[in-house]
Amino acid sequence: MKQETRKEEIIRVAAKLFKEKGYSAVTMRDLATAMGIKAASLYNHINSKQDILNTIIISIAEEFTQGMKLVQDSKLSCIEKLKQIVALHVKIASENIYGMASLNNDWMHLETQLNYYLSLRNNYEKDFLSIIQQGIESSELKEVNPEIIMFSMLTTLRSLYIWIPKKEELNANDLANNLNKVLIHGINI
Amino acid sequence: MKQETRKEEIIRVAAKLFKEKGYSAVTMRDLATAMGIKAASLYNHINSKQDILNTIIISIAEEFTQGMKLVQDSKLSCIEKLKQIVALHVKIASENIYGMASLNNDWMHLETQLNYYLSLRNNYEKDFLSIIQQGIESSELKEVNPEIIMFSMLTTLRSLYIWIPKKEELNANDLANNLNKVLIHGINI
């Protein structure tokens, strides 16, 4: 296990603060206090507050893009692909509780990397929608508005970070299995 | 139709700006510019920036509380109650696109009203969960972790404000019907 660098520690602590109050409401003095140093000392390790946000958001967004590519290249059925996507979100959210909050809530405060982030997100949603559309065409899925299916699944999966910390007794496998039931098979008898 | 007061206009424009960048990143100068006046002039109509946030969030939260009370007092089956809740969220989100963003993302910036908001939200979730638990006991719903069911439904419904503006061709009834299919009956054949 690689030792965490001071820079990595700053980014980890920043992500936690960003989750609580949002990027704009967290000051460099807040972050420094949480680190036990003075604000000026942060700049020995990072270039700017904006750079911290970039690092948090882009790394996770690229992780999702990579995961989606693996799912697409597989020869699985549509429903199996959707289950893989559920597992991907559970895995990333479990490992990046704090970062997921920034990804969801603070992406609009990106500056130089905003367009890159938006292109990653748009492509992800396009690929997700395409899997659902293929499932409807092949009669694996019901004929419901595919965008509503994607919206419902994706908002649930994107919000996992809010909910995972409250349910520590569920491991990733149990959580993914329960979500598959609810999201794919419905809740009524 | 009652004429909109200047104060109501300020709150409406503020909610729109809060949706784009979040409460903390919107300045009174931003708001004034959007209103076509100077920042100092805002204070002839409102007491503080914080008061604007209070008004936006608490009014919607109380609307949800009131709607949930009506559902609970009804003698409907569990599934019919859930459909009523879906309709409630579609209705409120359609009428308060911008306010819903503040409710979801900026509630933690409430000051004097924070505890009141949290009590409304906690009671809402408790009531929601109770309906689901009764549905499982009466065998209307599958035996899946009831909190996962609630989490999935509620995150989807709370995020409607993101998605409704992109799908203007769907009216509230169609949207509620499609959501009922996806959330309650599942997506697979």
Add this chain to the structure above:
DNA sequence: GTCTATAGCCCGATAGAC
């Protein structure tokens, strides 16, 4: 690698003229 001090700017809010 952390500190003190501070530059340069922006913040919410108020006073008082019109």
Add this chain to the structure above:
DNA sequence: GTCTATCGGGCTATAGAC
């Protein structure tokens, strides 16, 4: 009801000592 002017303070970031 809107304006100009401004207060008192907080913001990100830098300079330079240790």
